[in-house]
Amino acid sequence: MxxxxxxxxxxxxxxxxxxxxxxxxxxxxxxxxxxxxxxxxxxxxxxxxxxxxFTGYRAVLHDQLPYLGTSLLIGLGTVALTLLLAAPAGYALAKLRPPGSGVLGVLLLIAQMIPGIVMAMGFYGIFLNLGVLNRWWGLVVADSTIAVPFGAMIFAAFMSGIPDELLSAATIDGAGRVRTFWSVVLPVSRNAIVTVSLFSFLWSWSDFVFANTLDGGGDARPITLGIYHYIGNNNQEWNAIMATAVVASVPAAVLLVLAQRYVAAGVTAGAVKN
Incomplete structure (x- = not known):
């Protein structure tokens, strides 16, 4: 040997x-x-x-499907809003380089350092004044505040590696900045799109702080709150609790397995410069 x-x-x-x-x-x-x-x-x-x-799993299928549906709705909404805001922001930082882009990059880093509970208290006051507490789309907005800064940095790092000659060729062909972004930059940014989408979905899917603060009494609660259906003062249905956790972990595990090669390429983009 x-x-x-x-x-x-x-x-x-x-x-x-x-x-x-x-x-x-x-x-x-x-x-x-x-x-x-x-x-x-x-x-x-x-x-x-x-x-x-399998009584716990039967209880999950009977009680938790609405909560799973709400979590899926919030997750997909967060992904859509994050991509809508982060992709153009990353393109601007990487290729358009507007005045103050360096300061904006620092602010994006600082935004990720703010504790979630601090942001949740701020959102609670805003949502209370607007009368929009206990709305699923409110959680989409709240969760996106965490995902957008991360997504913008990932997009900026990835798009900075796109050759300027490719964008110049599109400009020569008559494409404006918006058309170049939509028809040239986005198609070659697949790895970054998958990476940002995956992390945005996972953050919203596993969120508890925002959900408990902003949607604690609503009818459409996510699965992180639905699990409390089995917790009482004098009784805890541990097999149902753990069965809920297992079922809630399946979508995240499947997405990670399917997207791992795109994520590996997306998070390392821009790390090495030629």
Missing amino acids: TSRVVRSRRDTAIGLVPTAIMLFPVYWMVNVSLTRQQDMRKDPPDLLPLHPT
């Missing part, structure tokens, strides 16, 4: 340890979702569901 093979197997074994540690909560979530309610307080707990039950 060559030293290269030994080193490869050693590195694989070393990598499996932290991977197993990070994935253990996911395994335990699935384990508890299949555990009967009367077995929840066993000491020590079962490492495997010896008597699996």
